[in-house]
Amino acid sequence: MSTVSVLPVSVAPVGPGVELSALKYVYVELTVKCNLKCHFCDNAMRNLYRDMPGDRFREIVSQLQPGTKLALHGLGEPTLHRGLVDLIAFAKTRGLYVYFNTNFTVATDDQMRGFVEHQLDELRISMSAGSREAFESYSGRDLHDQLLARARRMVAIRGSSAKPLLRAVFVLTRQSYSEFPALIRHVEDIGFDELQVQTFLNWGKPRGPEEPTDGCAIDERERLAIRATMTAAAKSATRVRIILPFPPDGTDADVEETLQPGRCQWPFDAIWITADGHVTPCCNLHDPRQLTLGTVFGRPVGEVWLGPQYESFREKYRRNEVDACQTCPINYGQFKSYTYG
Numbered sequence: 001m002s003t004v005s006v007l008p009v010s011v012a013p014v015g016p017g018v019e020l021s022a023l024k025y026v027y028v029e030l031t032v033k034c035n036l037k038c039h040f041c042d043n044a045m046r047n048l049y050r051d052m053p054g055d056r057f058r059e060i061v062s063q064l065q066p067g068t069k070l071a072l073h074g075l076g077e078p079t080l081h082r083g084l085v086d087l088i089a090f091a092k093t094r095g096l097y098v099y100f101n102t103n104f105t106v107a108t109d110d111q112m113r114g115f116v117e118h119q120l121d122e123l124r125i126s127m128s129a130g131s132r133e134a135f136e137s138y139s140g141r142d143l144h145d146q147l148l149a150r151a152r153r154m155v156a157i158r159g160s161s162a163k164p165l166l167r168a169v170f171v172l173t174r175q176s177y178s179e180f181p182a183l184i185r186h187v188e189d190i191g192f193d194e195l196q197v198q199t200f201l202n203w204g205k206p207r208g209p210e211e212p213t214d215g216c217a218i219d220e221r222e223r224l225a226i227r228a229t230m231t232a233a234a235k236s237a238t239r240v241r242i243i244l245p246f247p248p249d250g251t252d253a254d255v256e257e258t259l260q261p262g263r264c265q266w267p268f269d270a271i272w273i274t275a276d277g278h279v280t281p282c283c284n285l286h287d288p289r290q291l292t293l294g295t296v297f298g299r300p301v302g303e304v305w306l307g308p309q310y311e312s313f314r315e316k317y318r319r320n321e322v323d324a325c326q327t328c329p330i331n332y333g334q335f336k337s338y339t340y341g
Contacts, residue, residue, distance in 0.1 A: 029074020066095030085114030130182025
């Protein structure tokens with residue numbers, strides 16, 4: 001595959017306030033329960049066993065405008081919510097674009113048939129290992145074979161239907177990048193439509209001597225090695241579209257553009273709703289015990305979205321005063337997408 005397209009990164013607006021119509025992405029966490037213990041996941045609440053009640057979900061979704069993109073995931077595993085298919089069906093009757101991320105290791109045939117019947121728009125299956133050993137190493141569970149079997153079953157159940165689009169999601173870390181070539185072979189063999197790479201790595205150059213060093217920072221040698229492995233593997237694929245976070249030409253043009261903050265759209269077009277109804281700004285600030293901008297249980301979504309707490313947060317973001325944003329790659333425009341295929 002030699003064709004490469006680029007999805008540009010938007011620059012956040014600078015004017016005061018936003019309108020309710022600007023809310024384009026709504027993330028509704030159906031559960032905090034999860035059967036895996038992935039080392040790169042920050043789900044400190046996975047053992048609280050909280051699910052969002054169906055009536056609360058319907059109350060929230062009924063307020064959203066047709067065409068809104070609704071993600072049914074948070075920190076937990078969506079397929080562990082017993083009402084998942086019914087909630088998808090309801091959201092689709094409201095004219096929403098519905099999708100979710102899943103580890104897919106416990107999905108049932110009934111759920112898979114429901115995804116097709118109710119025209120789920122996208123199913124994003126987390127696949128960050130090309131081998132059984134690597135999967136167990138990062139997830140804490142020996143479920144790699146079950147994952148592959150369920151993915152094949154999903155392709156079979158979908159048959160000739162156009163939906164859901166099937167996307168494998170690979171989390172790029174220092175440890176995982178060498179697994180990418182083997183994963184591509186699995187993904188093509190199974191019959192996925194797309195394979196997207198999401199990175200937790202700090203891909204840009206240091207933004208200054210004050211920048212803290214964390215486990216996501218990589219040096220020039222590592223960056224070149226990772227790019228070479230990933231790009232070569234992507235170019236070798238023939239039966240799946242591959243989405244990488246960097247271009248194929250080996251230049252630093254994409255890195256040079258990531259030196260200034262203020263490139264995140266989350267405060268201005270997206271909202272994160274936890275399983276117990278709290279509203280937080282994004283996936284990075286997801287824990288309501290650290291920051292909450294209100295609750296939508298018994299309160300209109302628009303009232304929170306346009307309320308003083310949210311606008312105060314937006315103003316802090318515009319002034320680059322949100323601590324959690326300082327080392328977030330999204331804030332520096334590092335989540336570009338380059339599609340091979």
